Amino acid sequence: MKDIANELGVSVALVSYVLNGKKTDKINENTAARIKELAAKMNYSPNQIAKSLKTNRTHTLGLIVADISNLFYSSIAKYIEEEANKHGYHVIYGSAHEDPERFNSILQLLLSRQVDGLILAVPEKAEGCIQMLGDLSKPFVVIDRKFNEYPKAPTILLDNRHASATIVEHFAENGFKRLGVVTLNRKLVSLQDRKEGFVEAAMRLLGTKPFIYALEEEQMDAQIEAVIHKAIYKDKVDGLCFFTNKIAMTGLARISAIDIAVPEQLGIVCFDEAKAYNIFRTPVSYYMQPLPEMSKMAIDYLLGQIDKKENKILANPKEFIGNLVVQKSSRR
Amino acid sequence: MKDIANELGVSVALVSYVLNGKKTDKINENTAARIKELAAKMNYSPNQIAKSLKTNRTHTLGLIVADISNLFYSSIAKYIEEEANKHGYHVIYGSAHEDPERFNSILQLLLSRQVDGLILAVPEKAEGCIQMLGDLSKPFVVIDRKFNEYPKAPTILLDNRHASATIVEHFAENGFKRLGVVTLNRKLVSLQDRKEGFVEAAMRLLGTKPFIYALEEEQMDAQIEAVIHKAIYKDKVDGLCFFTNKIAMTGLARISAIDIAVPEQLGIVCFDEAKAYNIFRTPVSYYMQPLPEMSKMAIDYLLGQIDKKENKILANPKEFIGNLVVQKSSRR
DNA sequence: CTGAAAGCGCTTACAG
């Protein structure tokens, strides 16, 4: 910028005005044109760091997910990124692997880099950040999680109870009677909601409680065989629901190795979309979250907060309805 | 920082020295302790933006992949992130979707944010950036791509010819005779290398040319049925190799719908790891790239360049050997 | 229509 000003014998301030399109009505068109031309010729690109220091805006959002290599989160990341880009924002991200310490450390780093806003899949035991970010009055939104202790924290997620109920209804309509779910042994409210919604709907529509199988995340591969075996041969489950993408991949791999007819002997429904569901011997039904809409709302809300224009409170928590994609694995 | 200085009646400079652990031997231990204590109490965290403006270091790396929601790239992103974090660096990323314009726009944004280094999956027609980054003397490394026009650009990727040869050898050893590959209709050198390596090895070991089926990326779903049909029923292929993760998902879904015995009638091998390969009716063999090692080398090289300590040139292009994970789909 | 100047929050060579 200095170079441009010197070359043209004008002030740095003027260059700044022209390049930022400010006061256009008060600046000589001719000089403006010369400045723009030279800037283009010199391939000038403003130093955003300096700009940020002055304006207190980085046009950067921070995103913390559990694991970027997990399809569910990488899909969210993709939509968040697309949506942010539309508004001239960029995304810095980190994977916390559900570890509150890692989460807080990434959060600190994002804050020290002055991100304008945050999108957070907050792990258990890290809820404290909600209070902290509120105190800093730093815009943020929680995704895919919900903390009943913080009813006012802006929150975007699936209506998990409703999703489970939809799945149970579908099972019931297709004549499945002994349902089971495979979930994780964690306190995450979304998993709890899925479970409670499932149980409630099964009682209501089938008059029986479903079988619940909970896995330890770290020992999933080791435990899955026993769980599947018990469900099919001992509990005589005829309709099974996998609660996450990762559980589904592990469970389906196991079922793949067994000689059992899907859907005749065992119906299957999973949570979250995956192309891979179509390479299972029978294409698998799944409940799809409306990720594009959820991402859009997260970004819209954040940008509204950042610009202070809109003071809107999110109807909280904002729970989205997805839709069940029915394939052969659960259709009789 | 100013607040701390005022509160304690010392200079800002002193606070800076203490908090950055500089000149420790020359600073009164007592004052140092008081400064640290107050900083902790005030929950002080330095403004990295200001720091960067002064030091010209952002401790941020830029990563551009084709599509973050693609398993292959999200896995790379995960390892890159992990490795970068180990050295106190963060990662900003973008998905260019193989579009040179999007790529350049993201690149410009990352540069204006003064990233210290770049990791790039450069799409076709965007090779110009190699020259440009060289001129800027901004450290960068190309991953998963290779441009024969720029033999000196630091490049990290799989030894694709060797990988293909390994796959063909494996097919040959297991008695498969009429091989076929499904690839994309693109000029990407890595895909060309896979193809040429495959053809060369097939000629050498089986004395026949393999059948090559090339799909348009955008019409993959529409074209796959005809391709699979032709391969199996017309060309009588008995060993099929899918050249990317995405092709494999589409192709396996199609094969899943057909009544053909795997591996008896048709052997299958894919490129790149995916848990999903295990939910196919017969667990699928795949050639696994050593992503952790590749990521580590990319980061090590970049940090070396950034720190100017090491002036090492990458043995270029650096092509890694992966390994074939043999499962039932290709074992006779 | 244009410029001089202050300042964003830090770092660091220099002086004492």
Added chain:
DNA sequence: CTGAAAGCGCTTACAG
């Protein structure tokens, strides 16, 4: 052992 001062590359209220 400590501080005053310049400067990183911008923006913007103010003065002319």
